[in-house]
Amino acid sequence: MTEKIMFPKPQVLANRPTHYCPGCHHGLAHKLVAQVLEELKLPEKTICVGSIGCSVFIYNYLLLDTIEAPHGRAPAVATGVKRARPDKFVFTYQGDGDLAAIGLAEIMHCANRGERVSVVFVNNTIYGMTGGQMAPTTLVGQKTTTCPGGRCKDREGEPFKMAEIIGSLGGTAYAARTALNDIKNIQKTKKAIKLAFRAQLEDKGFGFVEILSSCPTNWKMTPLQANERIAKEMIPYFPLGEFKNTLGE
Amino acid sequence: MSKKRLFVKGNEAIALGALAAGCKCYFGYPITPQNDIPEFMSRELPKKGGAFVQAESEVAAANMLLGAVSAGIRAMTSSSSPGISLKQEAISYMAGSELPGVIVNMNRGGPGLGDIGPSQGDYFQATKGGGHGDYRLLVLGPGTVQEAYDLTIKAFDLAFKYKNPVMILGDAILGQMKEPITPWEPEVPEKEAKEWCLEGAKGRPPRVIKSLYLEDGALAKHNLKLAQKYAEMKKEILFEEFLTQDASLIVVAYGSIGRIVKSTIRTLRKQGHKVGLFRPITLYPFPSEALQVLAKEGKKFLTIEHNLGQMVEDVQLAVCPYAQTDFHGHLPGNLPTPNDFEEPIIKALEK
Numbered sequence: 281m282t283e284k285i286m287f288p289k290p291q292v293l294a295n296r297p298t299h300y301c302p303g304c305h306h307g308l309a310h311k312l313v314a315q316v317l318e319e320l321k322l323p324e325k326t327i328c329v330g331s332i333g334c335s336v337f338i339y340n341y342l343l344l345d346t347i348e349a350p351h352g353r354a355p356a357v358a359t360g361v362k363r364a365r366p367d368k369f370v371f372t373y374q375g376d377g378d379l380a381a382i383g384l385a386e387i388m389h390c391a392n393r394g395e396r397v398s399v400v401f402v403n404n405t406i407y408g409m410t411g412g413q414m415a416p417t418t419l420v421g422q423k424t425t426t427c428p429g430g431r432c433k434d435r436e437g438e439p440f441k442m443a444e445i446i447g448s449l450g451g452t453a454y455a456a457r458t459a460l461n462d463i464k465n466i467q468k469t470k471k472a473i474k475l476a477f478r479a480q481l482e483d484k485g486f487g488f489v490e491i492l493s494s495c496p497t498n499w500k501m502t503p504l505q506a507n508e509r510i511a512k513e514m515i516p517y518f519p520l521g522e523f524k525n526t527l528g529e
Numbered sequence: 530m531s532k533k534r535l536f537v538k539g540n541e542a543i544a545l546g547a548l549a550a551g552c553k554c555y556f557g558y559p560i561t562p563q564n565d566i567p568e569f570m571s572r573e574l575p576k577k578g579g580a581f582v583q584a585e586s587e588v589a590a591a592n593m594l595l596g597a598v599s600a601g602i603r604a605m606t607s608s609s610s611p612g613i614s615l616k617q618e619a620i621s622y623m624a625g626s627e628l629p630g631v632i633v634n635m636n637r638g639g640p641g642l643g644d645i646g647p648s649q650g651d652y653f654q655a656t657k658g659g660g661h662g663d664y665r666l667l668v669l670g671p672g673t674v675q676e677a678y679d680l681t682i683k684a685f686d687l688a689f690k691y692k693n694p695v696m697i698l699g700d701a702i703l704g705q706m707k708e709p710i711t712p713w714e715p716e717v718p719e720k721e722a723k724e725w726c727l728e729g730a731k732g733r734p735p736r737v738i739k740s741l742y743l744e745d746g747a748l749a750k751h752n753l754k755l756a757q758k759y760a761e762m763k764k765e766i767l768f769e770e771f772l773t774q775d776a777s778l779i780v781v782a783y784g785s786i787g788r789i790v791k792s793t794i795r796t797l798r799k800q801g802h803k804v805g806l807f808r809p810i811t812l813y814p815f816p817s818e819a820l821q822v823l824a825k826e827g828k829k830f831l832t833i834e835h836n837l838g839q840m841v842e843d844v845q846l847a848v849c850p851y852a853q854t855d856f857h858g859h860l861p862g863n864l865p866t867p868n869d870f871e872e873p874i875i876k877a878l879e880k
């Protein structure tokens with residue numbers, strides 16, 4: 281029997297271990313982004329806009345020209361980069377606290393303007409970097425360090441469904457939600473990242489992919505349990521699929 | 530070089546200066562009294578192949594500026610006091626990341642929503658950093674419409690020379706006042722950011738523009754590097770001395786107040802009073818040494834500001850232990866005239 285490597289290491293991915301916790305999906309998300317960048321022959325013309333969260337060191341793993349944006353402001357920073365250099369490929373990589381709380385205005389307006397940038401949005405339903413506080417995407421009933429009794433719908437509201445919201449905006453060319461809990465979903469995630477990138481490359485508009493990801497440490501679970509939680513708890517509330525696709529595919 | 534004269538507002542002069550300096554992107558959000566700048570830019574910048582974006586907030590506008598200058602192009606944002614407060618996060622990141630953003634503040638009254646009239650209430654915010662962290666901006670305080678044009682061009686040059694954000698600190702008087710100017714076209718360096726800007730890592734290792742320094746000792750080293758840069762900026766100090774040589778009292782005032790005081794000085798001179806004007810043009814770095822020279826000569830000082838006393842602290846630091854400075858603060862809500870300053874100046878002179 282021959283072994284087939286499903287996800288070979290792309291050149292643009294640094295050859296070093298990450299600082300991510302065991303079972304965290306950031307590393308896998310980085311790798312998929314790296315693969316898509318290479319398949320589309322983009323690394324040499326790419327400017328990555330990093331965000332503030334566990335992925336703040338993205339430049340240690342993706343060997344790209346990178347700028348660090350203040351917490352939540354990556355879509356505004358990306359707007360500036362793209363307006364300055366429309367010939368470059370520009371993407372942001374953001375967590376759910378970053379994008380859906382402090383940076384809600386920036387992401388909405390960036391998408392609505394139809395900025396020719398792409399956004400990779402890692403939704404792990406929690407603030408990872410700061411130690412597991414409630415995020416705007418925390419599920420009702422989910423316990424975090426700032427909703428120790430579980431998120432209460434009447435007190436904290438329901439989690440934002442960003443892919444649907446972004447998909448409803450006129451400037452968006454592509455918006456989808458995927459997950460990283462199994463091989464099939466990982467492959468779909470890669471496809472969605474590619475379409476979100478192509479929305480920019482083909483000058484169709486704003487490209488957005490929300491990736492349901494695990495955070496075993498702050499969920500207080502084993503990596504396996506965390507994967508199961510994605511399927512059992514997250515996907516039922518955050519349905520997978522495309523919410524906008526004007527690429528004709 | 531065009532020798533044509535134009536009759537424009539200070540706001541327009543800043544926009545014209547930015548275009549002449551090769552500004553390629555402008556990001557802003559409406560606020561009085563600086564709306565002429567985004568309005569002018571929305572009209573004129575696209576004609577020059579540049580990009581104008583009306584941002585969703587000043588927070589976003591300043592972060593767009595951060596992104597645009599990281600790509601090595603000349604870019605600008607402008608606002609007035611409440612909006613400048615919102616820009617501080619990005620300004621701090623630009624200082625930490627060593628990025629050459631140009632920020633215009635047409636200062637209005639505060640705190641809070643204050644009023645929409647002129648004020649110099651943002652002097653501390655502009656010259657002492659403004660946002661979080663240990664950093665400084667280069668701050669230029671134009672006093673006339675021509676100077677607004679000239680200093681805007683200079684702001685872009687300095688921003689790229691020092692890889693540091695530069696603030697132009699005007700006020701509602703300067704922004705709205707119309708004066709004749711002679712525009713000129715500076716030489717704009719073409720590849721001034723080639724060595725550090727982001728454009729895709731082609732044939733070279735990737736570049737990272739950031740302000741995070743977590744490794745042991747790394748931030749201290751970075752802070753020291755910045756401090757050295759701020760020390761070097763002293764070369765750029767600019768000020769105007771007017772009839773200071775034989776004066777017994779030096780009035781220190783900047784921006785439009787400096788210019789109004791100049792008229793008062795002229796009147797008082799005609800009446801035989803030995804008074805002169807010292808007008809700082811770079812507010813950071815502050816012309817402390819030049820002031821100290823005057824203090825050593827035994828002159829008296831009076832600082833006049835359109836606030837309750839901010840620059841006066843820098844003046845006091847500069848002139849002590851050789852002198853003390855008196856202070857006169859013009860309150861917000863009305864436009865000062867040269868007459869308003871006669872009495873306080875004579876009082877200080879006779880003290």
Ligand SMILES: Cc1ncc(C[n+]2csc(CCOP(=O)(O)OP(=O)(O)O)c2C)c(N)n1
Binds near residue numbers: 409
């Ligand atoms: C203005 C500002 N407020 C707060 C913080 C602190 N902070 C850093 S990361 C973070 C949350 C990150 O969570 P998320 O975006 O979900 O990303 P994750 O770490 O889970 O990947 C916060 C609140 C900050 N750096 N800046």
